[in-house]
Amino acid sequence: MQIFNFVKVLFSPIVFGLGFIGPLSAEIITALEIALPIGTPLYWGLLIGGLLGLMAQVRGSWIWVKPS
Amino acid sequence: MNNPAMTKEALLALSPDALDALERKIAGKYMHRVPWGAVAWALSNLMVWLSLWPLVLFDYLSIWVAFPIAVLNVALSYLPSHEAQHSIIAREGHPLRWLNELVGHLSVIPFAQPYRVLKNTHMEHHAHSNHPELDPDYAVHAKDDWAFLKNSILRRQPAGPAQKAYGDAMARIGKSHMLIDALLFNLVFIGVLFTMAWTGHAIEAALLWWLPRHIAQTYIQYYLSWAPHHPGVRQERYGQTRSFKSKVGNLLSMGMQYHIVHHLYPRIPLSSTPAAFHELKPILEIRGCDVGGWAETP
Incomplete structure (x- = not known):
């Protein structure tokens, strides 16, 4: 059961948001040379990835629209 | 349709068993190839x-x-x-x-x-x-x-x-x-x-x-x-899939224009399904299959 819970967390949207979308967003910010008012690209990347992951976790969708 | 034995009239004159046997014989030609x-x-x-x-x-x-x-x-x-x-x-x-x-x-x-x-x-x-x-x-x-x-x-x-x-x-x-x-x-x-x-x-x-x-x-x-x-x-067997003419051609549609042949005879390799389809088409039309844009009669 513990393994099942671990796997469930590992494949959760919030982990994917922080583990992949976060650093991906940071690299895109850097590549596009976007001027940031505060913080580093990774900080903003993790904020974007974390928020997207949270939305996907709560709503069950990465694109806001819920599957019927 | 060059083969006179495969005209619609000739096929309709066959008994169900004979039609089955003919269909299997044609399909068999395209199987057992690596x-x-x-x-x-x-x-x-x-x-x-x-x-x-x-x-x-x-x-x-x-x-x-x-x-x-x-x-x-x-x-x-x-x-x-x-x-x-x-x-x-x-x-x-x-x-x-x-x-x-x-x-x-x-x-x-x-x-x-x-x-x-x-x-x-x-x-x-x-x-x-x-x-x-x-x-x-x-x-x-x-x-x-x-x-x-x-x-x-x-x-x-x-x-x-x-x-x-x-x-x-x-x-x-x-x-x-x-x-x-x-x-x-x-x-x-x-x-x-x-x-x-x-x-x-x-x-x-x-x-x-x-x-x-x-x-x-x-x-x-x-x-x-x-x-x-x-x-x-x-x-049903002859209705669960269809053939269709893809606007992007056979390669870009991944050979799926002839998917009907695959469902009827899954052991026919993908590369042989176009030839098998065209040879089987008169029989498939008689069977009531949806042959899409390949139909000879509207």
Whole structure:
């Protein structure tokens, strides 16, 4: 059961948001040379990835629209 | 139609048994051939995709050149495995059976899907095509192209039913234990993505695997599941699939214009389905099959 819970967390949207979308967003910010008012690209990347992951976790969708 | 024995009148004059025998005789001509092209396709496609990673990471190739190649590689990774799923390369007991299984397992690595799960759920699809509860691919049906696209994107959201149908099918046939393959594939997939992302190669990981996989999934679902089964209401042997004329031609539609032949005779290699279809067409029309744009009479 513990393994099942671990796997469930590992494949959760919030982990994917922080583990992949976060650093991906940071690299895109850097590549596009976007001027940031505060913080580093990774900080903003993790904020974007974390928020997207949270939305996907709560709503069950990465694109806001819920599957019927 | 050059063969006078295959005119509509001549075929209608045959007894049901004679028509069955003729159909099987024609189909039999196209079976029992080792599709070496599919074997070469599987292995070369995998090699090209794997080679993109060092080429991009060591700056020998631009990621923007590698990205469309990766999309092509992932999109092309499924069909050789599909040949293996039907034991077309070599059936059990054949000396080349190992090659059949090797192609089955290796070719779908870029697709990040396990061969055993794909094979078993695909057999369920063949056994129960268009059945709302028993066909694992049933949820792909949609009223038109755009509805398919919307459905395809929504189905793979975290709360979507994309994987549930496959899990349910594996449980129904008592092979849930094989879902461990899916777990391992997913672990490797996100393990690679996360590792690449946190070592400064997130864009490369996204454009070599993550995004190509999403694009290929949509493309494969469209041509292998939606188009040949649309509208997905008939379940009988001669009605569960259709043939169609694709606007993008046979290669870009992945040979699925003749998918009807595949469902009737799954042991015919993909490369032989066009010829088999055209020879079987007069019989298929008599059977009430939907031959789409290939029909001679409106």
